[in-house]
Amino acid sequence: MTATADQALLPAGLQDLLPPAAAQEAGAVERLIEAFGAYGYDRVKPPLIEFEDALLAGAGAALGQQTFRLMDPVSQRMLGVRADMTTQVARIATSRLSRAPRPLRLCYGGQVLRVTGTQLRPERQFAQVGAELIGSESEHADAEALVMAVSGLTGLGAEGLTVDLNLPPLVAALAERLQIDGDTTQRLRQALDRKDAAAVDRLAGDQGTLFQGLLRAAGPADRALQNLAALDLPERVQREVDRLQHVVRLVQAALPELTLTVDPVEHRGFEYHQGVTFTIYARGVRGELGRGGRYTTDAAGGPAEPATGFTLFMDSVLRALPDPETPRRVYVPHAHAVEAARLRQAGWSALVGLLPEDDPVAEARRLDCTHLLMQGDVQPLDGL
Amino acid sequence: MTATADQALLPAGLQDLLPPAAAQEAGAVERLIEAFGAYGYDRVKPPLIEFEDALLAGAGAALGQQTFRLMDPVSQRMLGVRADMTTQVARIATSRLSRAPRPLRLCYGGQVLRVTGTQLRPERQFAQVGAELIGSESEHADAEALVMAVSGLTGLGAEGLTVDLNLPPLVAALAERLQIDGDTTQRLRQALDRKDAAAVDRLAGDQGTLFQGLLRAAGPADRALQNLAALDLPERVQREVDRLQHVVRLVQAALPELTLTVDPVEHRGFEYHQGVTFTIYARGVRGELGRGGRYTTDAAGGPAEPATGFTLFMDSVLRALPDPETPRRVYVPHAHAVEAARLRQAGWSALVGLLPEDDPVAEARRLDCTHLLMQGDVQPLDGL
Numbered sequence: 202m203t204a205t206a207d208q209a210l211l212p213a214g215l216q217d218l219l220p221p222a223a224a225q226e227a228g229a230v231e232r233l234i235e236a237f238g239a240y241g242y243d244r245v246k247p248p249l250i251e252f253e254d255a256l257l258a259g260a261g262a263a264l265g266q267q268t269f270r271l272m273d274p275v276s277q278r279m280l281g282v283r284a285d286m287t288t289q290v291a292r293i294a295t296s297r298l299s300r301a302p303r304p305l306r307l308c309y310g311g312q313v314l315r316v317t318g319t320q321l322r323p324e325r326q327f328a329q330v331g332a333e334l335i336g337s338e339s340e341h342a343d344a345e346a347l348v349m350a351v352s353g354l355t356g357l358g359a360e361g362l363t364v365d366l367n368l369p370p371l372v373a374a375l376a377e378r379l380q381i382d383g384d385t386t387q388r389l390r391q392a393l394d395r396k397d398a399a400a401v402d403r404l405a406g407d408q409g410t411l412f413q414g415l416l417r418a419a420g421p422a423d424r425a426l427q428n429l430a431a432l433d434l435p436e437r438v439q440r441e442v443d444r445l446q447h448v449v450r451l452v453q454a455a456l457p458e459l460t461l462t463v464d465p466v467e468h469r470g471f472e473y474h475q476g477v478t479f480t481i482y483a484r485g486v487r488g489e490l491g492r493g494g495r496y497t498t499d500a501a502g503g504p505a506e507p508a509t510g511f512t513l514f515m516d517s518v519l520r521a522l523p524d525p526e527t528p529r530r531v532y533v534p535h536a537h538a539v540e541a542a543r544l545r546q547a548g549w550s551a552l553v554g555l556l557p558e559d560d561p562v563a564e565a566r567r568l569d570c571t572h573l574l575m576q577g578d579v580q581p582l583d584g585l
Numbered sequence: 586m587t588a589t590a591d592q593a594l595l596p597a598g599l600q601d602l603l604p605p606a607a608a609q610e611a612g613a614v615e616r617l618i619e620a621f622g623a624y625g626y627d628r629v630k631p632p633l634i635e636f637e638d639a640l641l642a643g644a645g646a647a648l649g650q651q652t653f654r655l656m657d658p659v660s661q662r663m664l665g666v667r668a669d670m671t672t673q674v675a676r677i678a679t680s681r682l683s684r685a686p687r688p689l690r691l692c693y694g695g696q697v698l699r700v701t702g703t704q705l706r707p708e709r710q711f712a713q714v715g716a717e718l719i720g721s722e723s724e725h726a727d728a729e730a731l732v733m734a735v736s737g738l739t740g741l742g743a744e745g746l747t748v749d750l751n752l753p754p755l756v757a758a759l760a761e762r763l764q765i766d767g768d769t770t771q772r773l774r775q776a777l778d779r780k781d782a783a784a785v786d787r788l789a790g791d792q793g794t795l796f797q798g799l800l801r802a803a804g805p806a807d808r809a810l811q812n813l814a815a816l817d818l819p820e821r822v823q824r825e826v827d828r829l830q831h832v833v834r835l836v837q838a839a840l841p842e843l844t845l846t847v848d849p850v851e852h853r854g855f856e857y858h859q860g861v862t863f864t865i866y867a868r869g870v871r872g873e874l875g876r877g878g879r880y881t882t883d884a885a886g887g888p889a890e891p892a893t894g895f896t897l898f899m900d901s902v903l904r905a906l907p908d909p910e911t912p913r914r915v916y917v918p919h920a921h922a923v924e925a926a927r928l929r930q931a932g933w934s935a936l937v938g939l940l941p942e943d944d945p946v947a948e949a950r951r952l953d954c955t956h957l958l959m960q961g962d963v964q965p966l967d968g969l
Binding site: 210239246296298302345553 | 597601602605606622623624627628629634635660662677680681693694695696698721838919929936939940953
């Protein structure tokens with residue numbers, strides 16, 4: 202069967218992970234969850250499908266177009282297949298864990314499905330791993346989330362990580378303070394997102410200089426914070442900038458080697474965020490490895506809570522990792538089950554011949570083993 | 586919010602796994618996959634959704650009623666959400682891994698969804714973990730699958746395991762040899778499944794004694810095999826019984842403590858199986874922990890291959906395991922991030938205060954920590 206025919210067995214954007222990629226992905230997920238556990242984050246596991254209205258409540262609404270729907274014959278209601286897990290974890294925090302002590306630290310790992318892929322991420326199914334810190338407004342919470350995400354990735358062997366920090370509420374807060382109308386604010390935001398200085402000048406009128414200052418502030422974190430400090434910002438806006446600065450200082454203290462950039466006006470993809478946000482990249486790797494930031498849980502019934510968190514996209518994360526090592530595996534000739542059991546106890550992967558073999562060395566090679574059990578000893582096939 | 590209101594947030598048969606159950610399930614899945622890796626099984630990961638016709642081909646057809654369907658706007662074709670992973674792994678073996686050396690050892694772990702639950706398993710989503718051994722007809726293959734499944738469960742701490750072995754093709758082979766017509770065979774099979782000796786006599790006519798002998802053979806493995814040996818079976822049928830006996834002997838040699846029973850005529854749930862099958866139970870635990878057995882891959886295009894394998898149902902498996910231990914967790918007072926990092930390096934789960942606390946002991950207790958960092962030392966909260 203040709204590769205093309207093989208591919209046609211699955212819908213576009215969906216794939217089988219084969220050895221060793223499937224093991225690498227699962228191993229990376231578990232090591233990340235373990236790393237988050239070391240910060241006190243407990244794992245939760247929401248279901249793959251939920252009532253559509255619960256799944257798309259609040260921040261989930263942004264993914265409405267990307268969510269597969271199912272008719273549930275049991276409840277006679279529409280269900281959605283999750284396209285993201287953040288809303289689900291927020292739902293758990295504000296319902297079943299509403300009485301758990303705050304701040305609440307939760308983490309998760311699981312598969313999500315999307316109706317269509319994007320140019321940067323054609324995959325329609327991928328694994329998400331993330332964490333949410335619910336019930337704290339402290340800058341220490343923002344910094345903890347970011348440091349934990351980056352440390353988790355570094356622990357997997359990812360190199361060349363950079364983090365871009367943004368402040369999505371900044372433009373809206375400034376426009377409101379300057380009494381710029383909603384329609385103009387919207388267009389201003391778009392102009393800032395595409396770094397169109399001329400349009401920003403045209404739209405901002407008298408305040409053009411201030412918005413140009415924000416636009417020019419983007420860059421390496423220290424210089425960006427200096428540039429922001431030089432601007433004469435209204436008090437409420439200055440408070441947001443002070444928070445950003447505090448978070449940057451905490452992250453720099455914990456991870457002095459990390460490359461941090463700041464783009465204070467970037468807004469795309471952070472429509473529901475309400476404070477410092479961040480995106481993680483790895484040099485030379487297509488797509489973002491993860492993103493996160495501050496938001497407010499949109500509780501059905503319960504009080505809304507301040508929260509921060511992040512999601513890592515495992516397809517991108519795997520592209521940033523070194524290739525997995527070929528596992529060592531010993532071929533154990535037929536009818537030596539007892540020896541195989543002993544080798545497994547000793548930590549070996551031991552594959553037993555199911556039929557008598559004439560040439561154990563050839564059989565071990567044929568089965569992609571690296572070692573052979575010969576005369577009671579494990580011997581590397583290389584030397585035979 | 587009341588427990589009932591919480592439950593109503595999710596459709597019947599779907600649930601959130603909370604701490605510590607979510608971590609326990611994921612940990613058990615990974616330890617099983619690791620145990621299978623020690624036998625030389627490599628992990629694969631098929632997608633959650635596939636073209637309906639691929640998912641329901643061959644053995645998959647049995648789950649057609651239990652499979653959620655989705656319309657795919659990209660391919661304009663119907664997709665199914667997997668209700669089982671065995672067919673998917675067989676598809677991978679016969680397509681993308683068609684040129685990998687045989688026997689091919691694959692394992693997997695993932696979530697499946699079913700349209701309705703059953704009385705024994707009301708859950709509509711559960712995790713499956715399993716393994717498939719493709720391309721071998723040897724009894725050693727059947728035994729390897731069974732031994733590996735049981736050893737994996739024992740390794741998790743499951744106790745009181747029993748395995749019931751069946752031989753689903755036996756009745757059909759016997760009926761064919763005795764020239765019993767198809768309709769009568771069908772009714773005979775149902776009568777045997779419900780252990781209805783009178784109906785068996787009525788349907789089997791002259792051969793009533795033989796079928797009664799099969800019915801009475803059920804019981805502890807050694808006695809059942811003796812009873813079967815005493816029957817005067819046609820040669821082809823005897824070969825099936827010889828295979829069963831060989832498998833039992835191999836399993837007994839590997840796991841002498843395991844309780845094995847044999848019911849040669851049991852057929853329910855094994856409609857697509859073609860040799861020795863088995864079901865794993867744990868004393869006092871509702872539902873089967875897993876099942877497996879011999880089948881033939883139903884390849885789209887490629888040659889069909891002899892195969893054996895098994896699936897474990899993680900909801901039942903978790904019911905058979907001891908409760909997870911409460912994790913040790915140390916509370917690190919505010920602004921001691923460096924000490925927290927050091928404790929994490931040393932293997933601790935270290936939770937840092939996000940705000941200055943007046944009473945670190947009280948704060949550590951409030952956050953369900955077991956230990957507190959005090960004057961540079963980790964101290965158990967019990968003693969404070």
